[in-house]
Amino acid sequence: MAKLSDSEISSQLAKLPNWGLKDGKLHREYKFSDFAHAFGFMATAAPLIEKRDHHPEWANVYNRVTVDLTTHDAGGVTQKDVDLAALLEGIAKKLA
Amino acid sequence: MAKLSDSEISSQLAKLPNWGLKDGKLHREYKFSDFAHAFGFMATAAPLIEKRDHHPEWANVYNRVTVDLTTHDAGGVTQKDVDLAALLEGIAKKLA
């Protein structure tokens, strides 16, 4: 899995309008209606994350979830991160 | 918490069109896109269920979740069950 170049990342981010690049990682902050929905977002994603064996860095406080995506083995953002961002975006949109 | 009469249950079910009465319990079967969304439905509801201290009987197989609601202490369906049905319906609608 090859590290994406800056222009490749920019191109991919065009399809993920709410995601950005922060400290070299794909970054997104979600705000849900309450803790239950924030946790439910993580819980809906958890089985699919484990299935693809590619895990996010994510943090939760009450109704907020912050996500950072990178591929350690590749030393940067790869297509795996872009795909995981798209997966998380789809689930978050439902629960938002 | 008083047991609802049959006519009170009928009146409440009018507001919950996909719910019915089965074996004296409020009953609903959900079908999601996959296991992750079925589990995510349960996981989003779990904190809110614990908060109100009123728990469902629910079963999951792959993408399906069957729910049965009754209030053991009252020996039948109470307003607590109607309220829990409405809560679950709202979450399921988002994840369906």
Place this chain on the structure above:
Amino acid sequence: MAKLSDSEISSQLAKLPNWGLKDGKLHREYKFSDFAHAFGFMATAAPLIEKRDHHPEWANVYNRVTVDLTTHDAGGVTQKDVDLAALLEGIAKKLA
């Protein structure tokens, strides 16, 4: 994945002392300290279940979880069910 014979199932169940055969499925009833631990058992298992793409029939009421395992494609109990039973048993033992 071939259906196990009755003697093969008996042999496997010897290693899973709390599991039995009910209606042709591997069967086990768990009782946890409270709803949170019962749900936590299901949640810890959920990512691993999705990863192996073999899903249980399971039901929860308050602190209880009932599990039934069969392989639909094989028309009976297979090694996949035995392996899933062992996985669930390991997680349940920790949370019990």
Place this chain on the structure above:
Amino acid sequence: MAKLSDSEISSQLAKLPNWGLKDGKLHREYKFSDFAHAFGFMATAAPLIEKRDHHPEWANVYNRVTVDLTTHDAGGVTQKDVDLAALLEGIAKKLA
């Protein structure tokens, strides 16, 4: 809910040997066997967290969960944080 003094926090931390104070918050880093157990820890705690209406700051990467506890309304660490630390410690010990 009153903010605890430094000496009160020290006294409480004596009962929570793996917890420390970091940036004015109760702090603990957990390492589990895999992502499923790290997520399972959060999921077991989630209903109990919502019930007491006091939420942690916590972050997960693969098999690790970092927890920071403070009471925003009190501007520091309170007994609520100490109690939540004890709750999380009990669950984590089971799943570790």
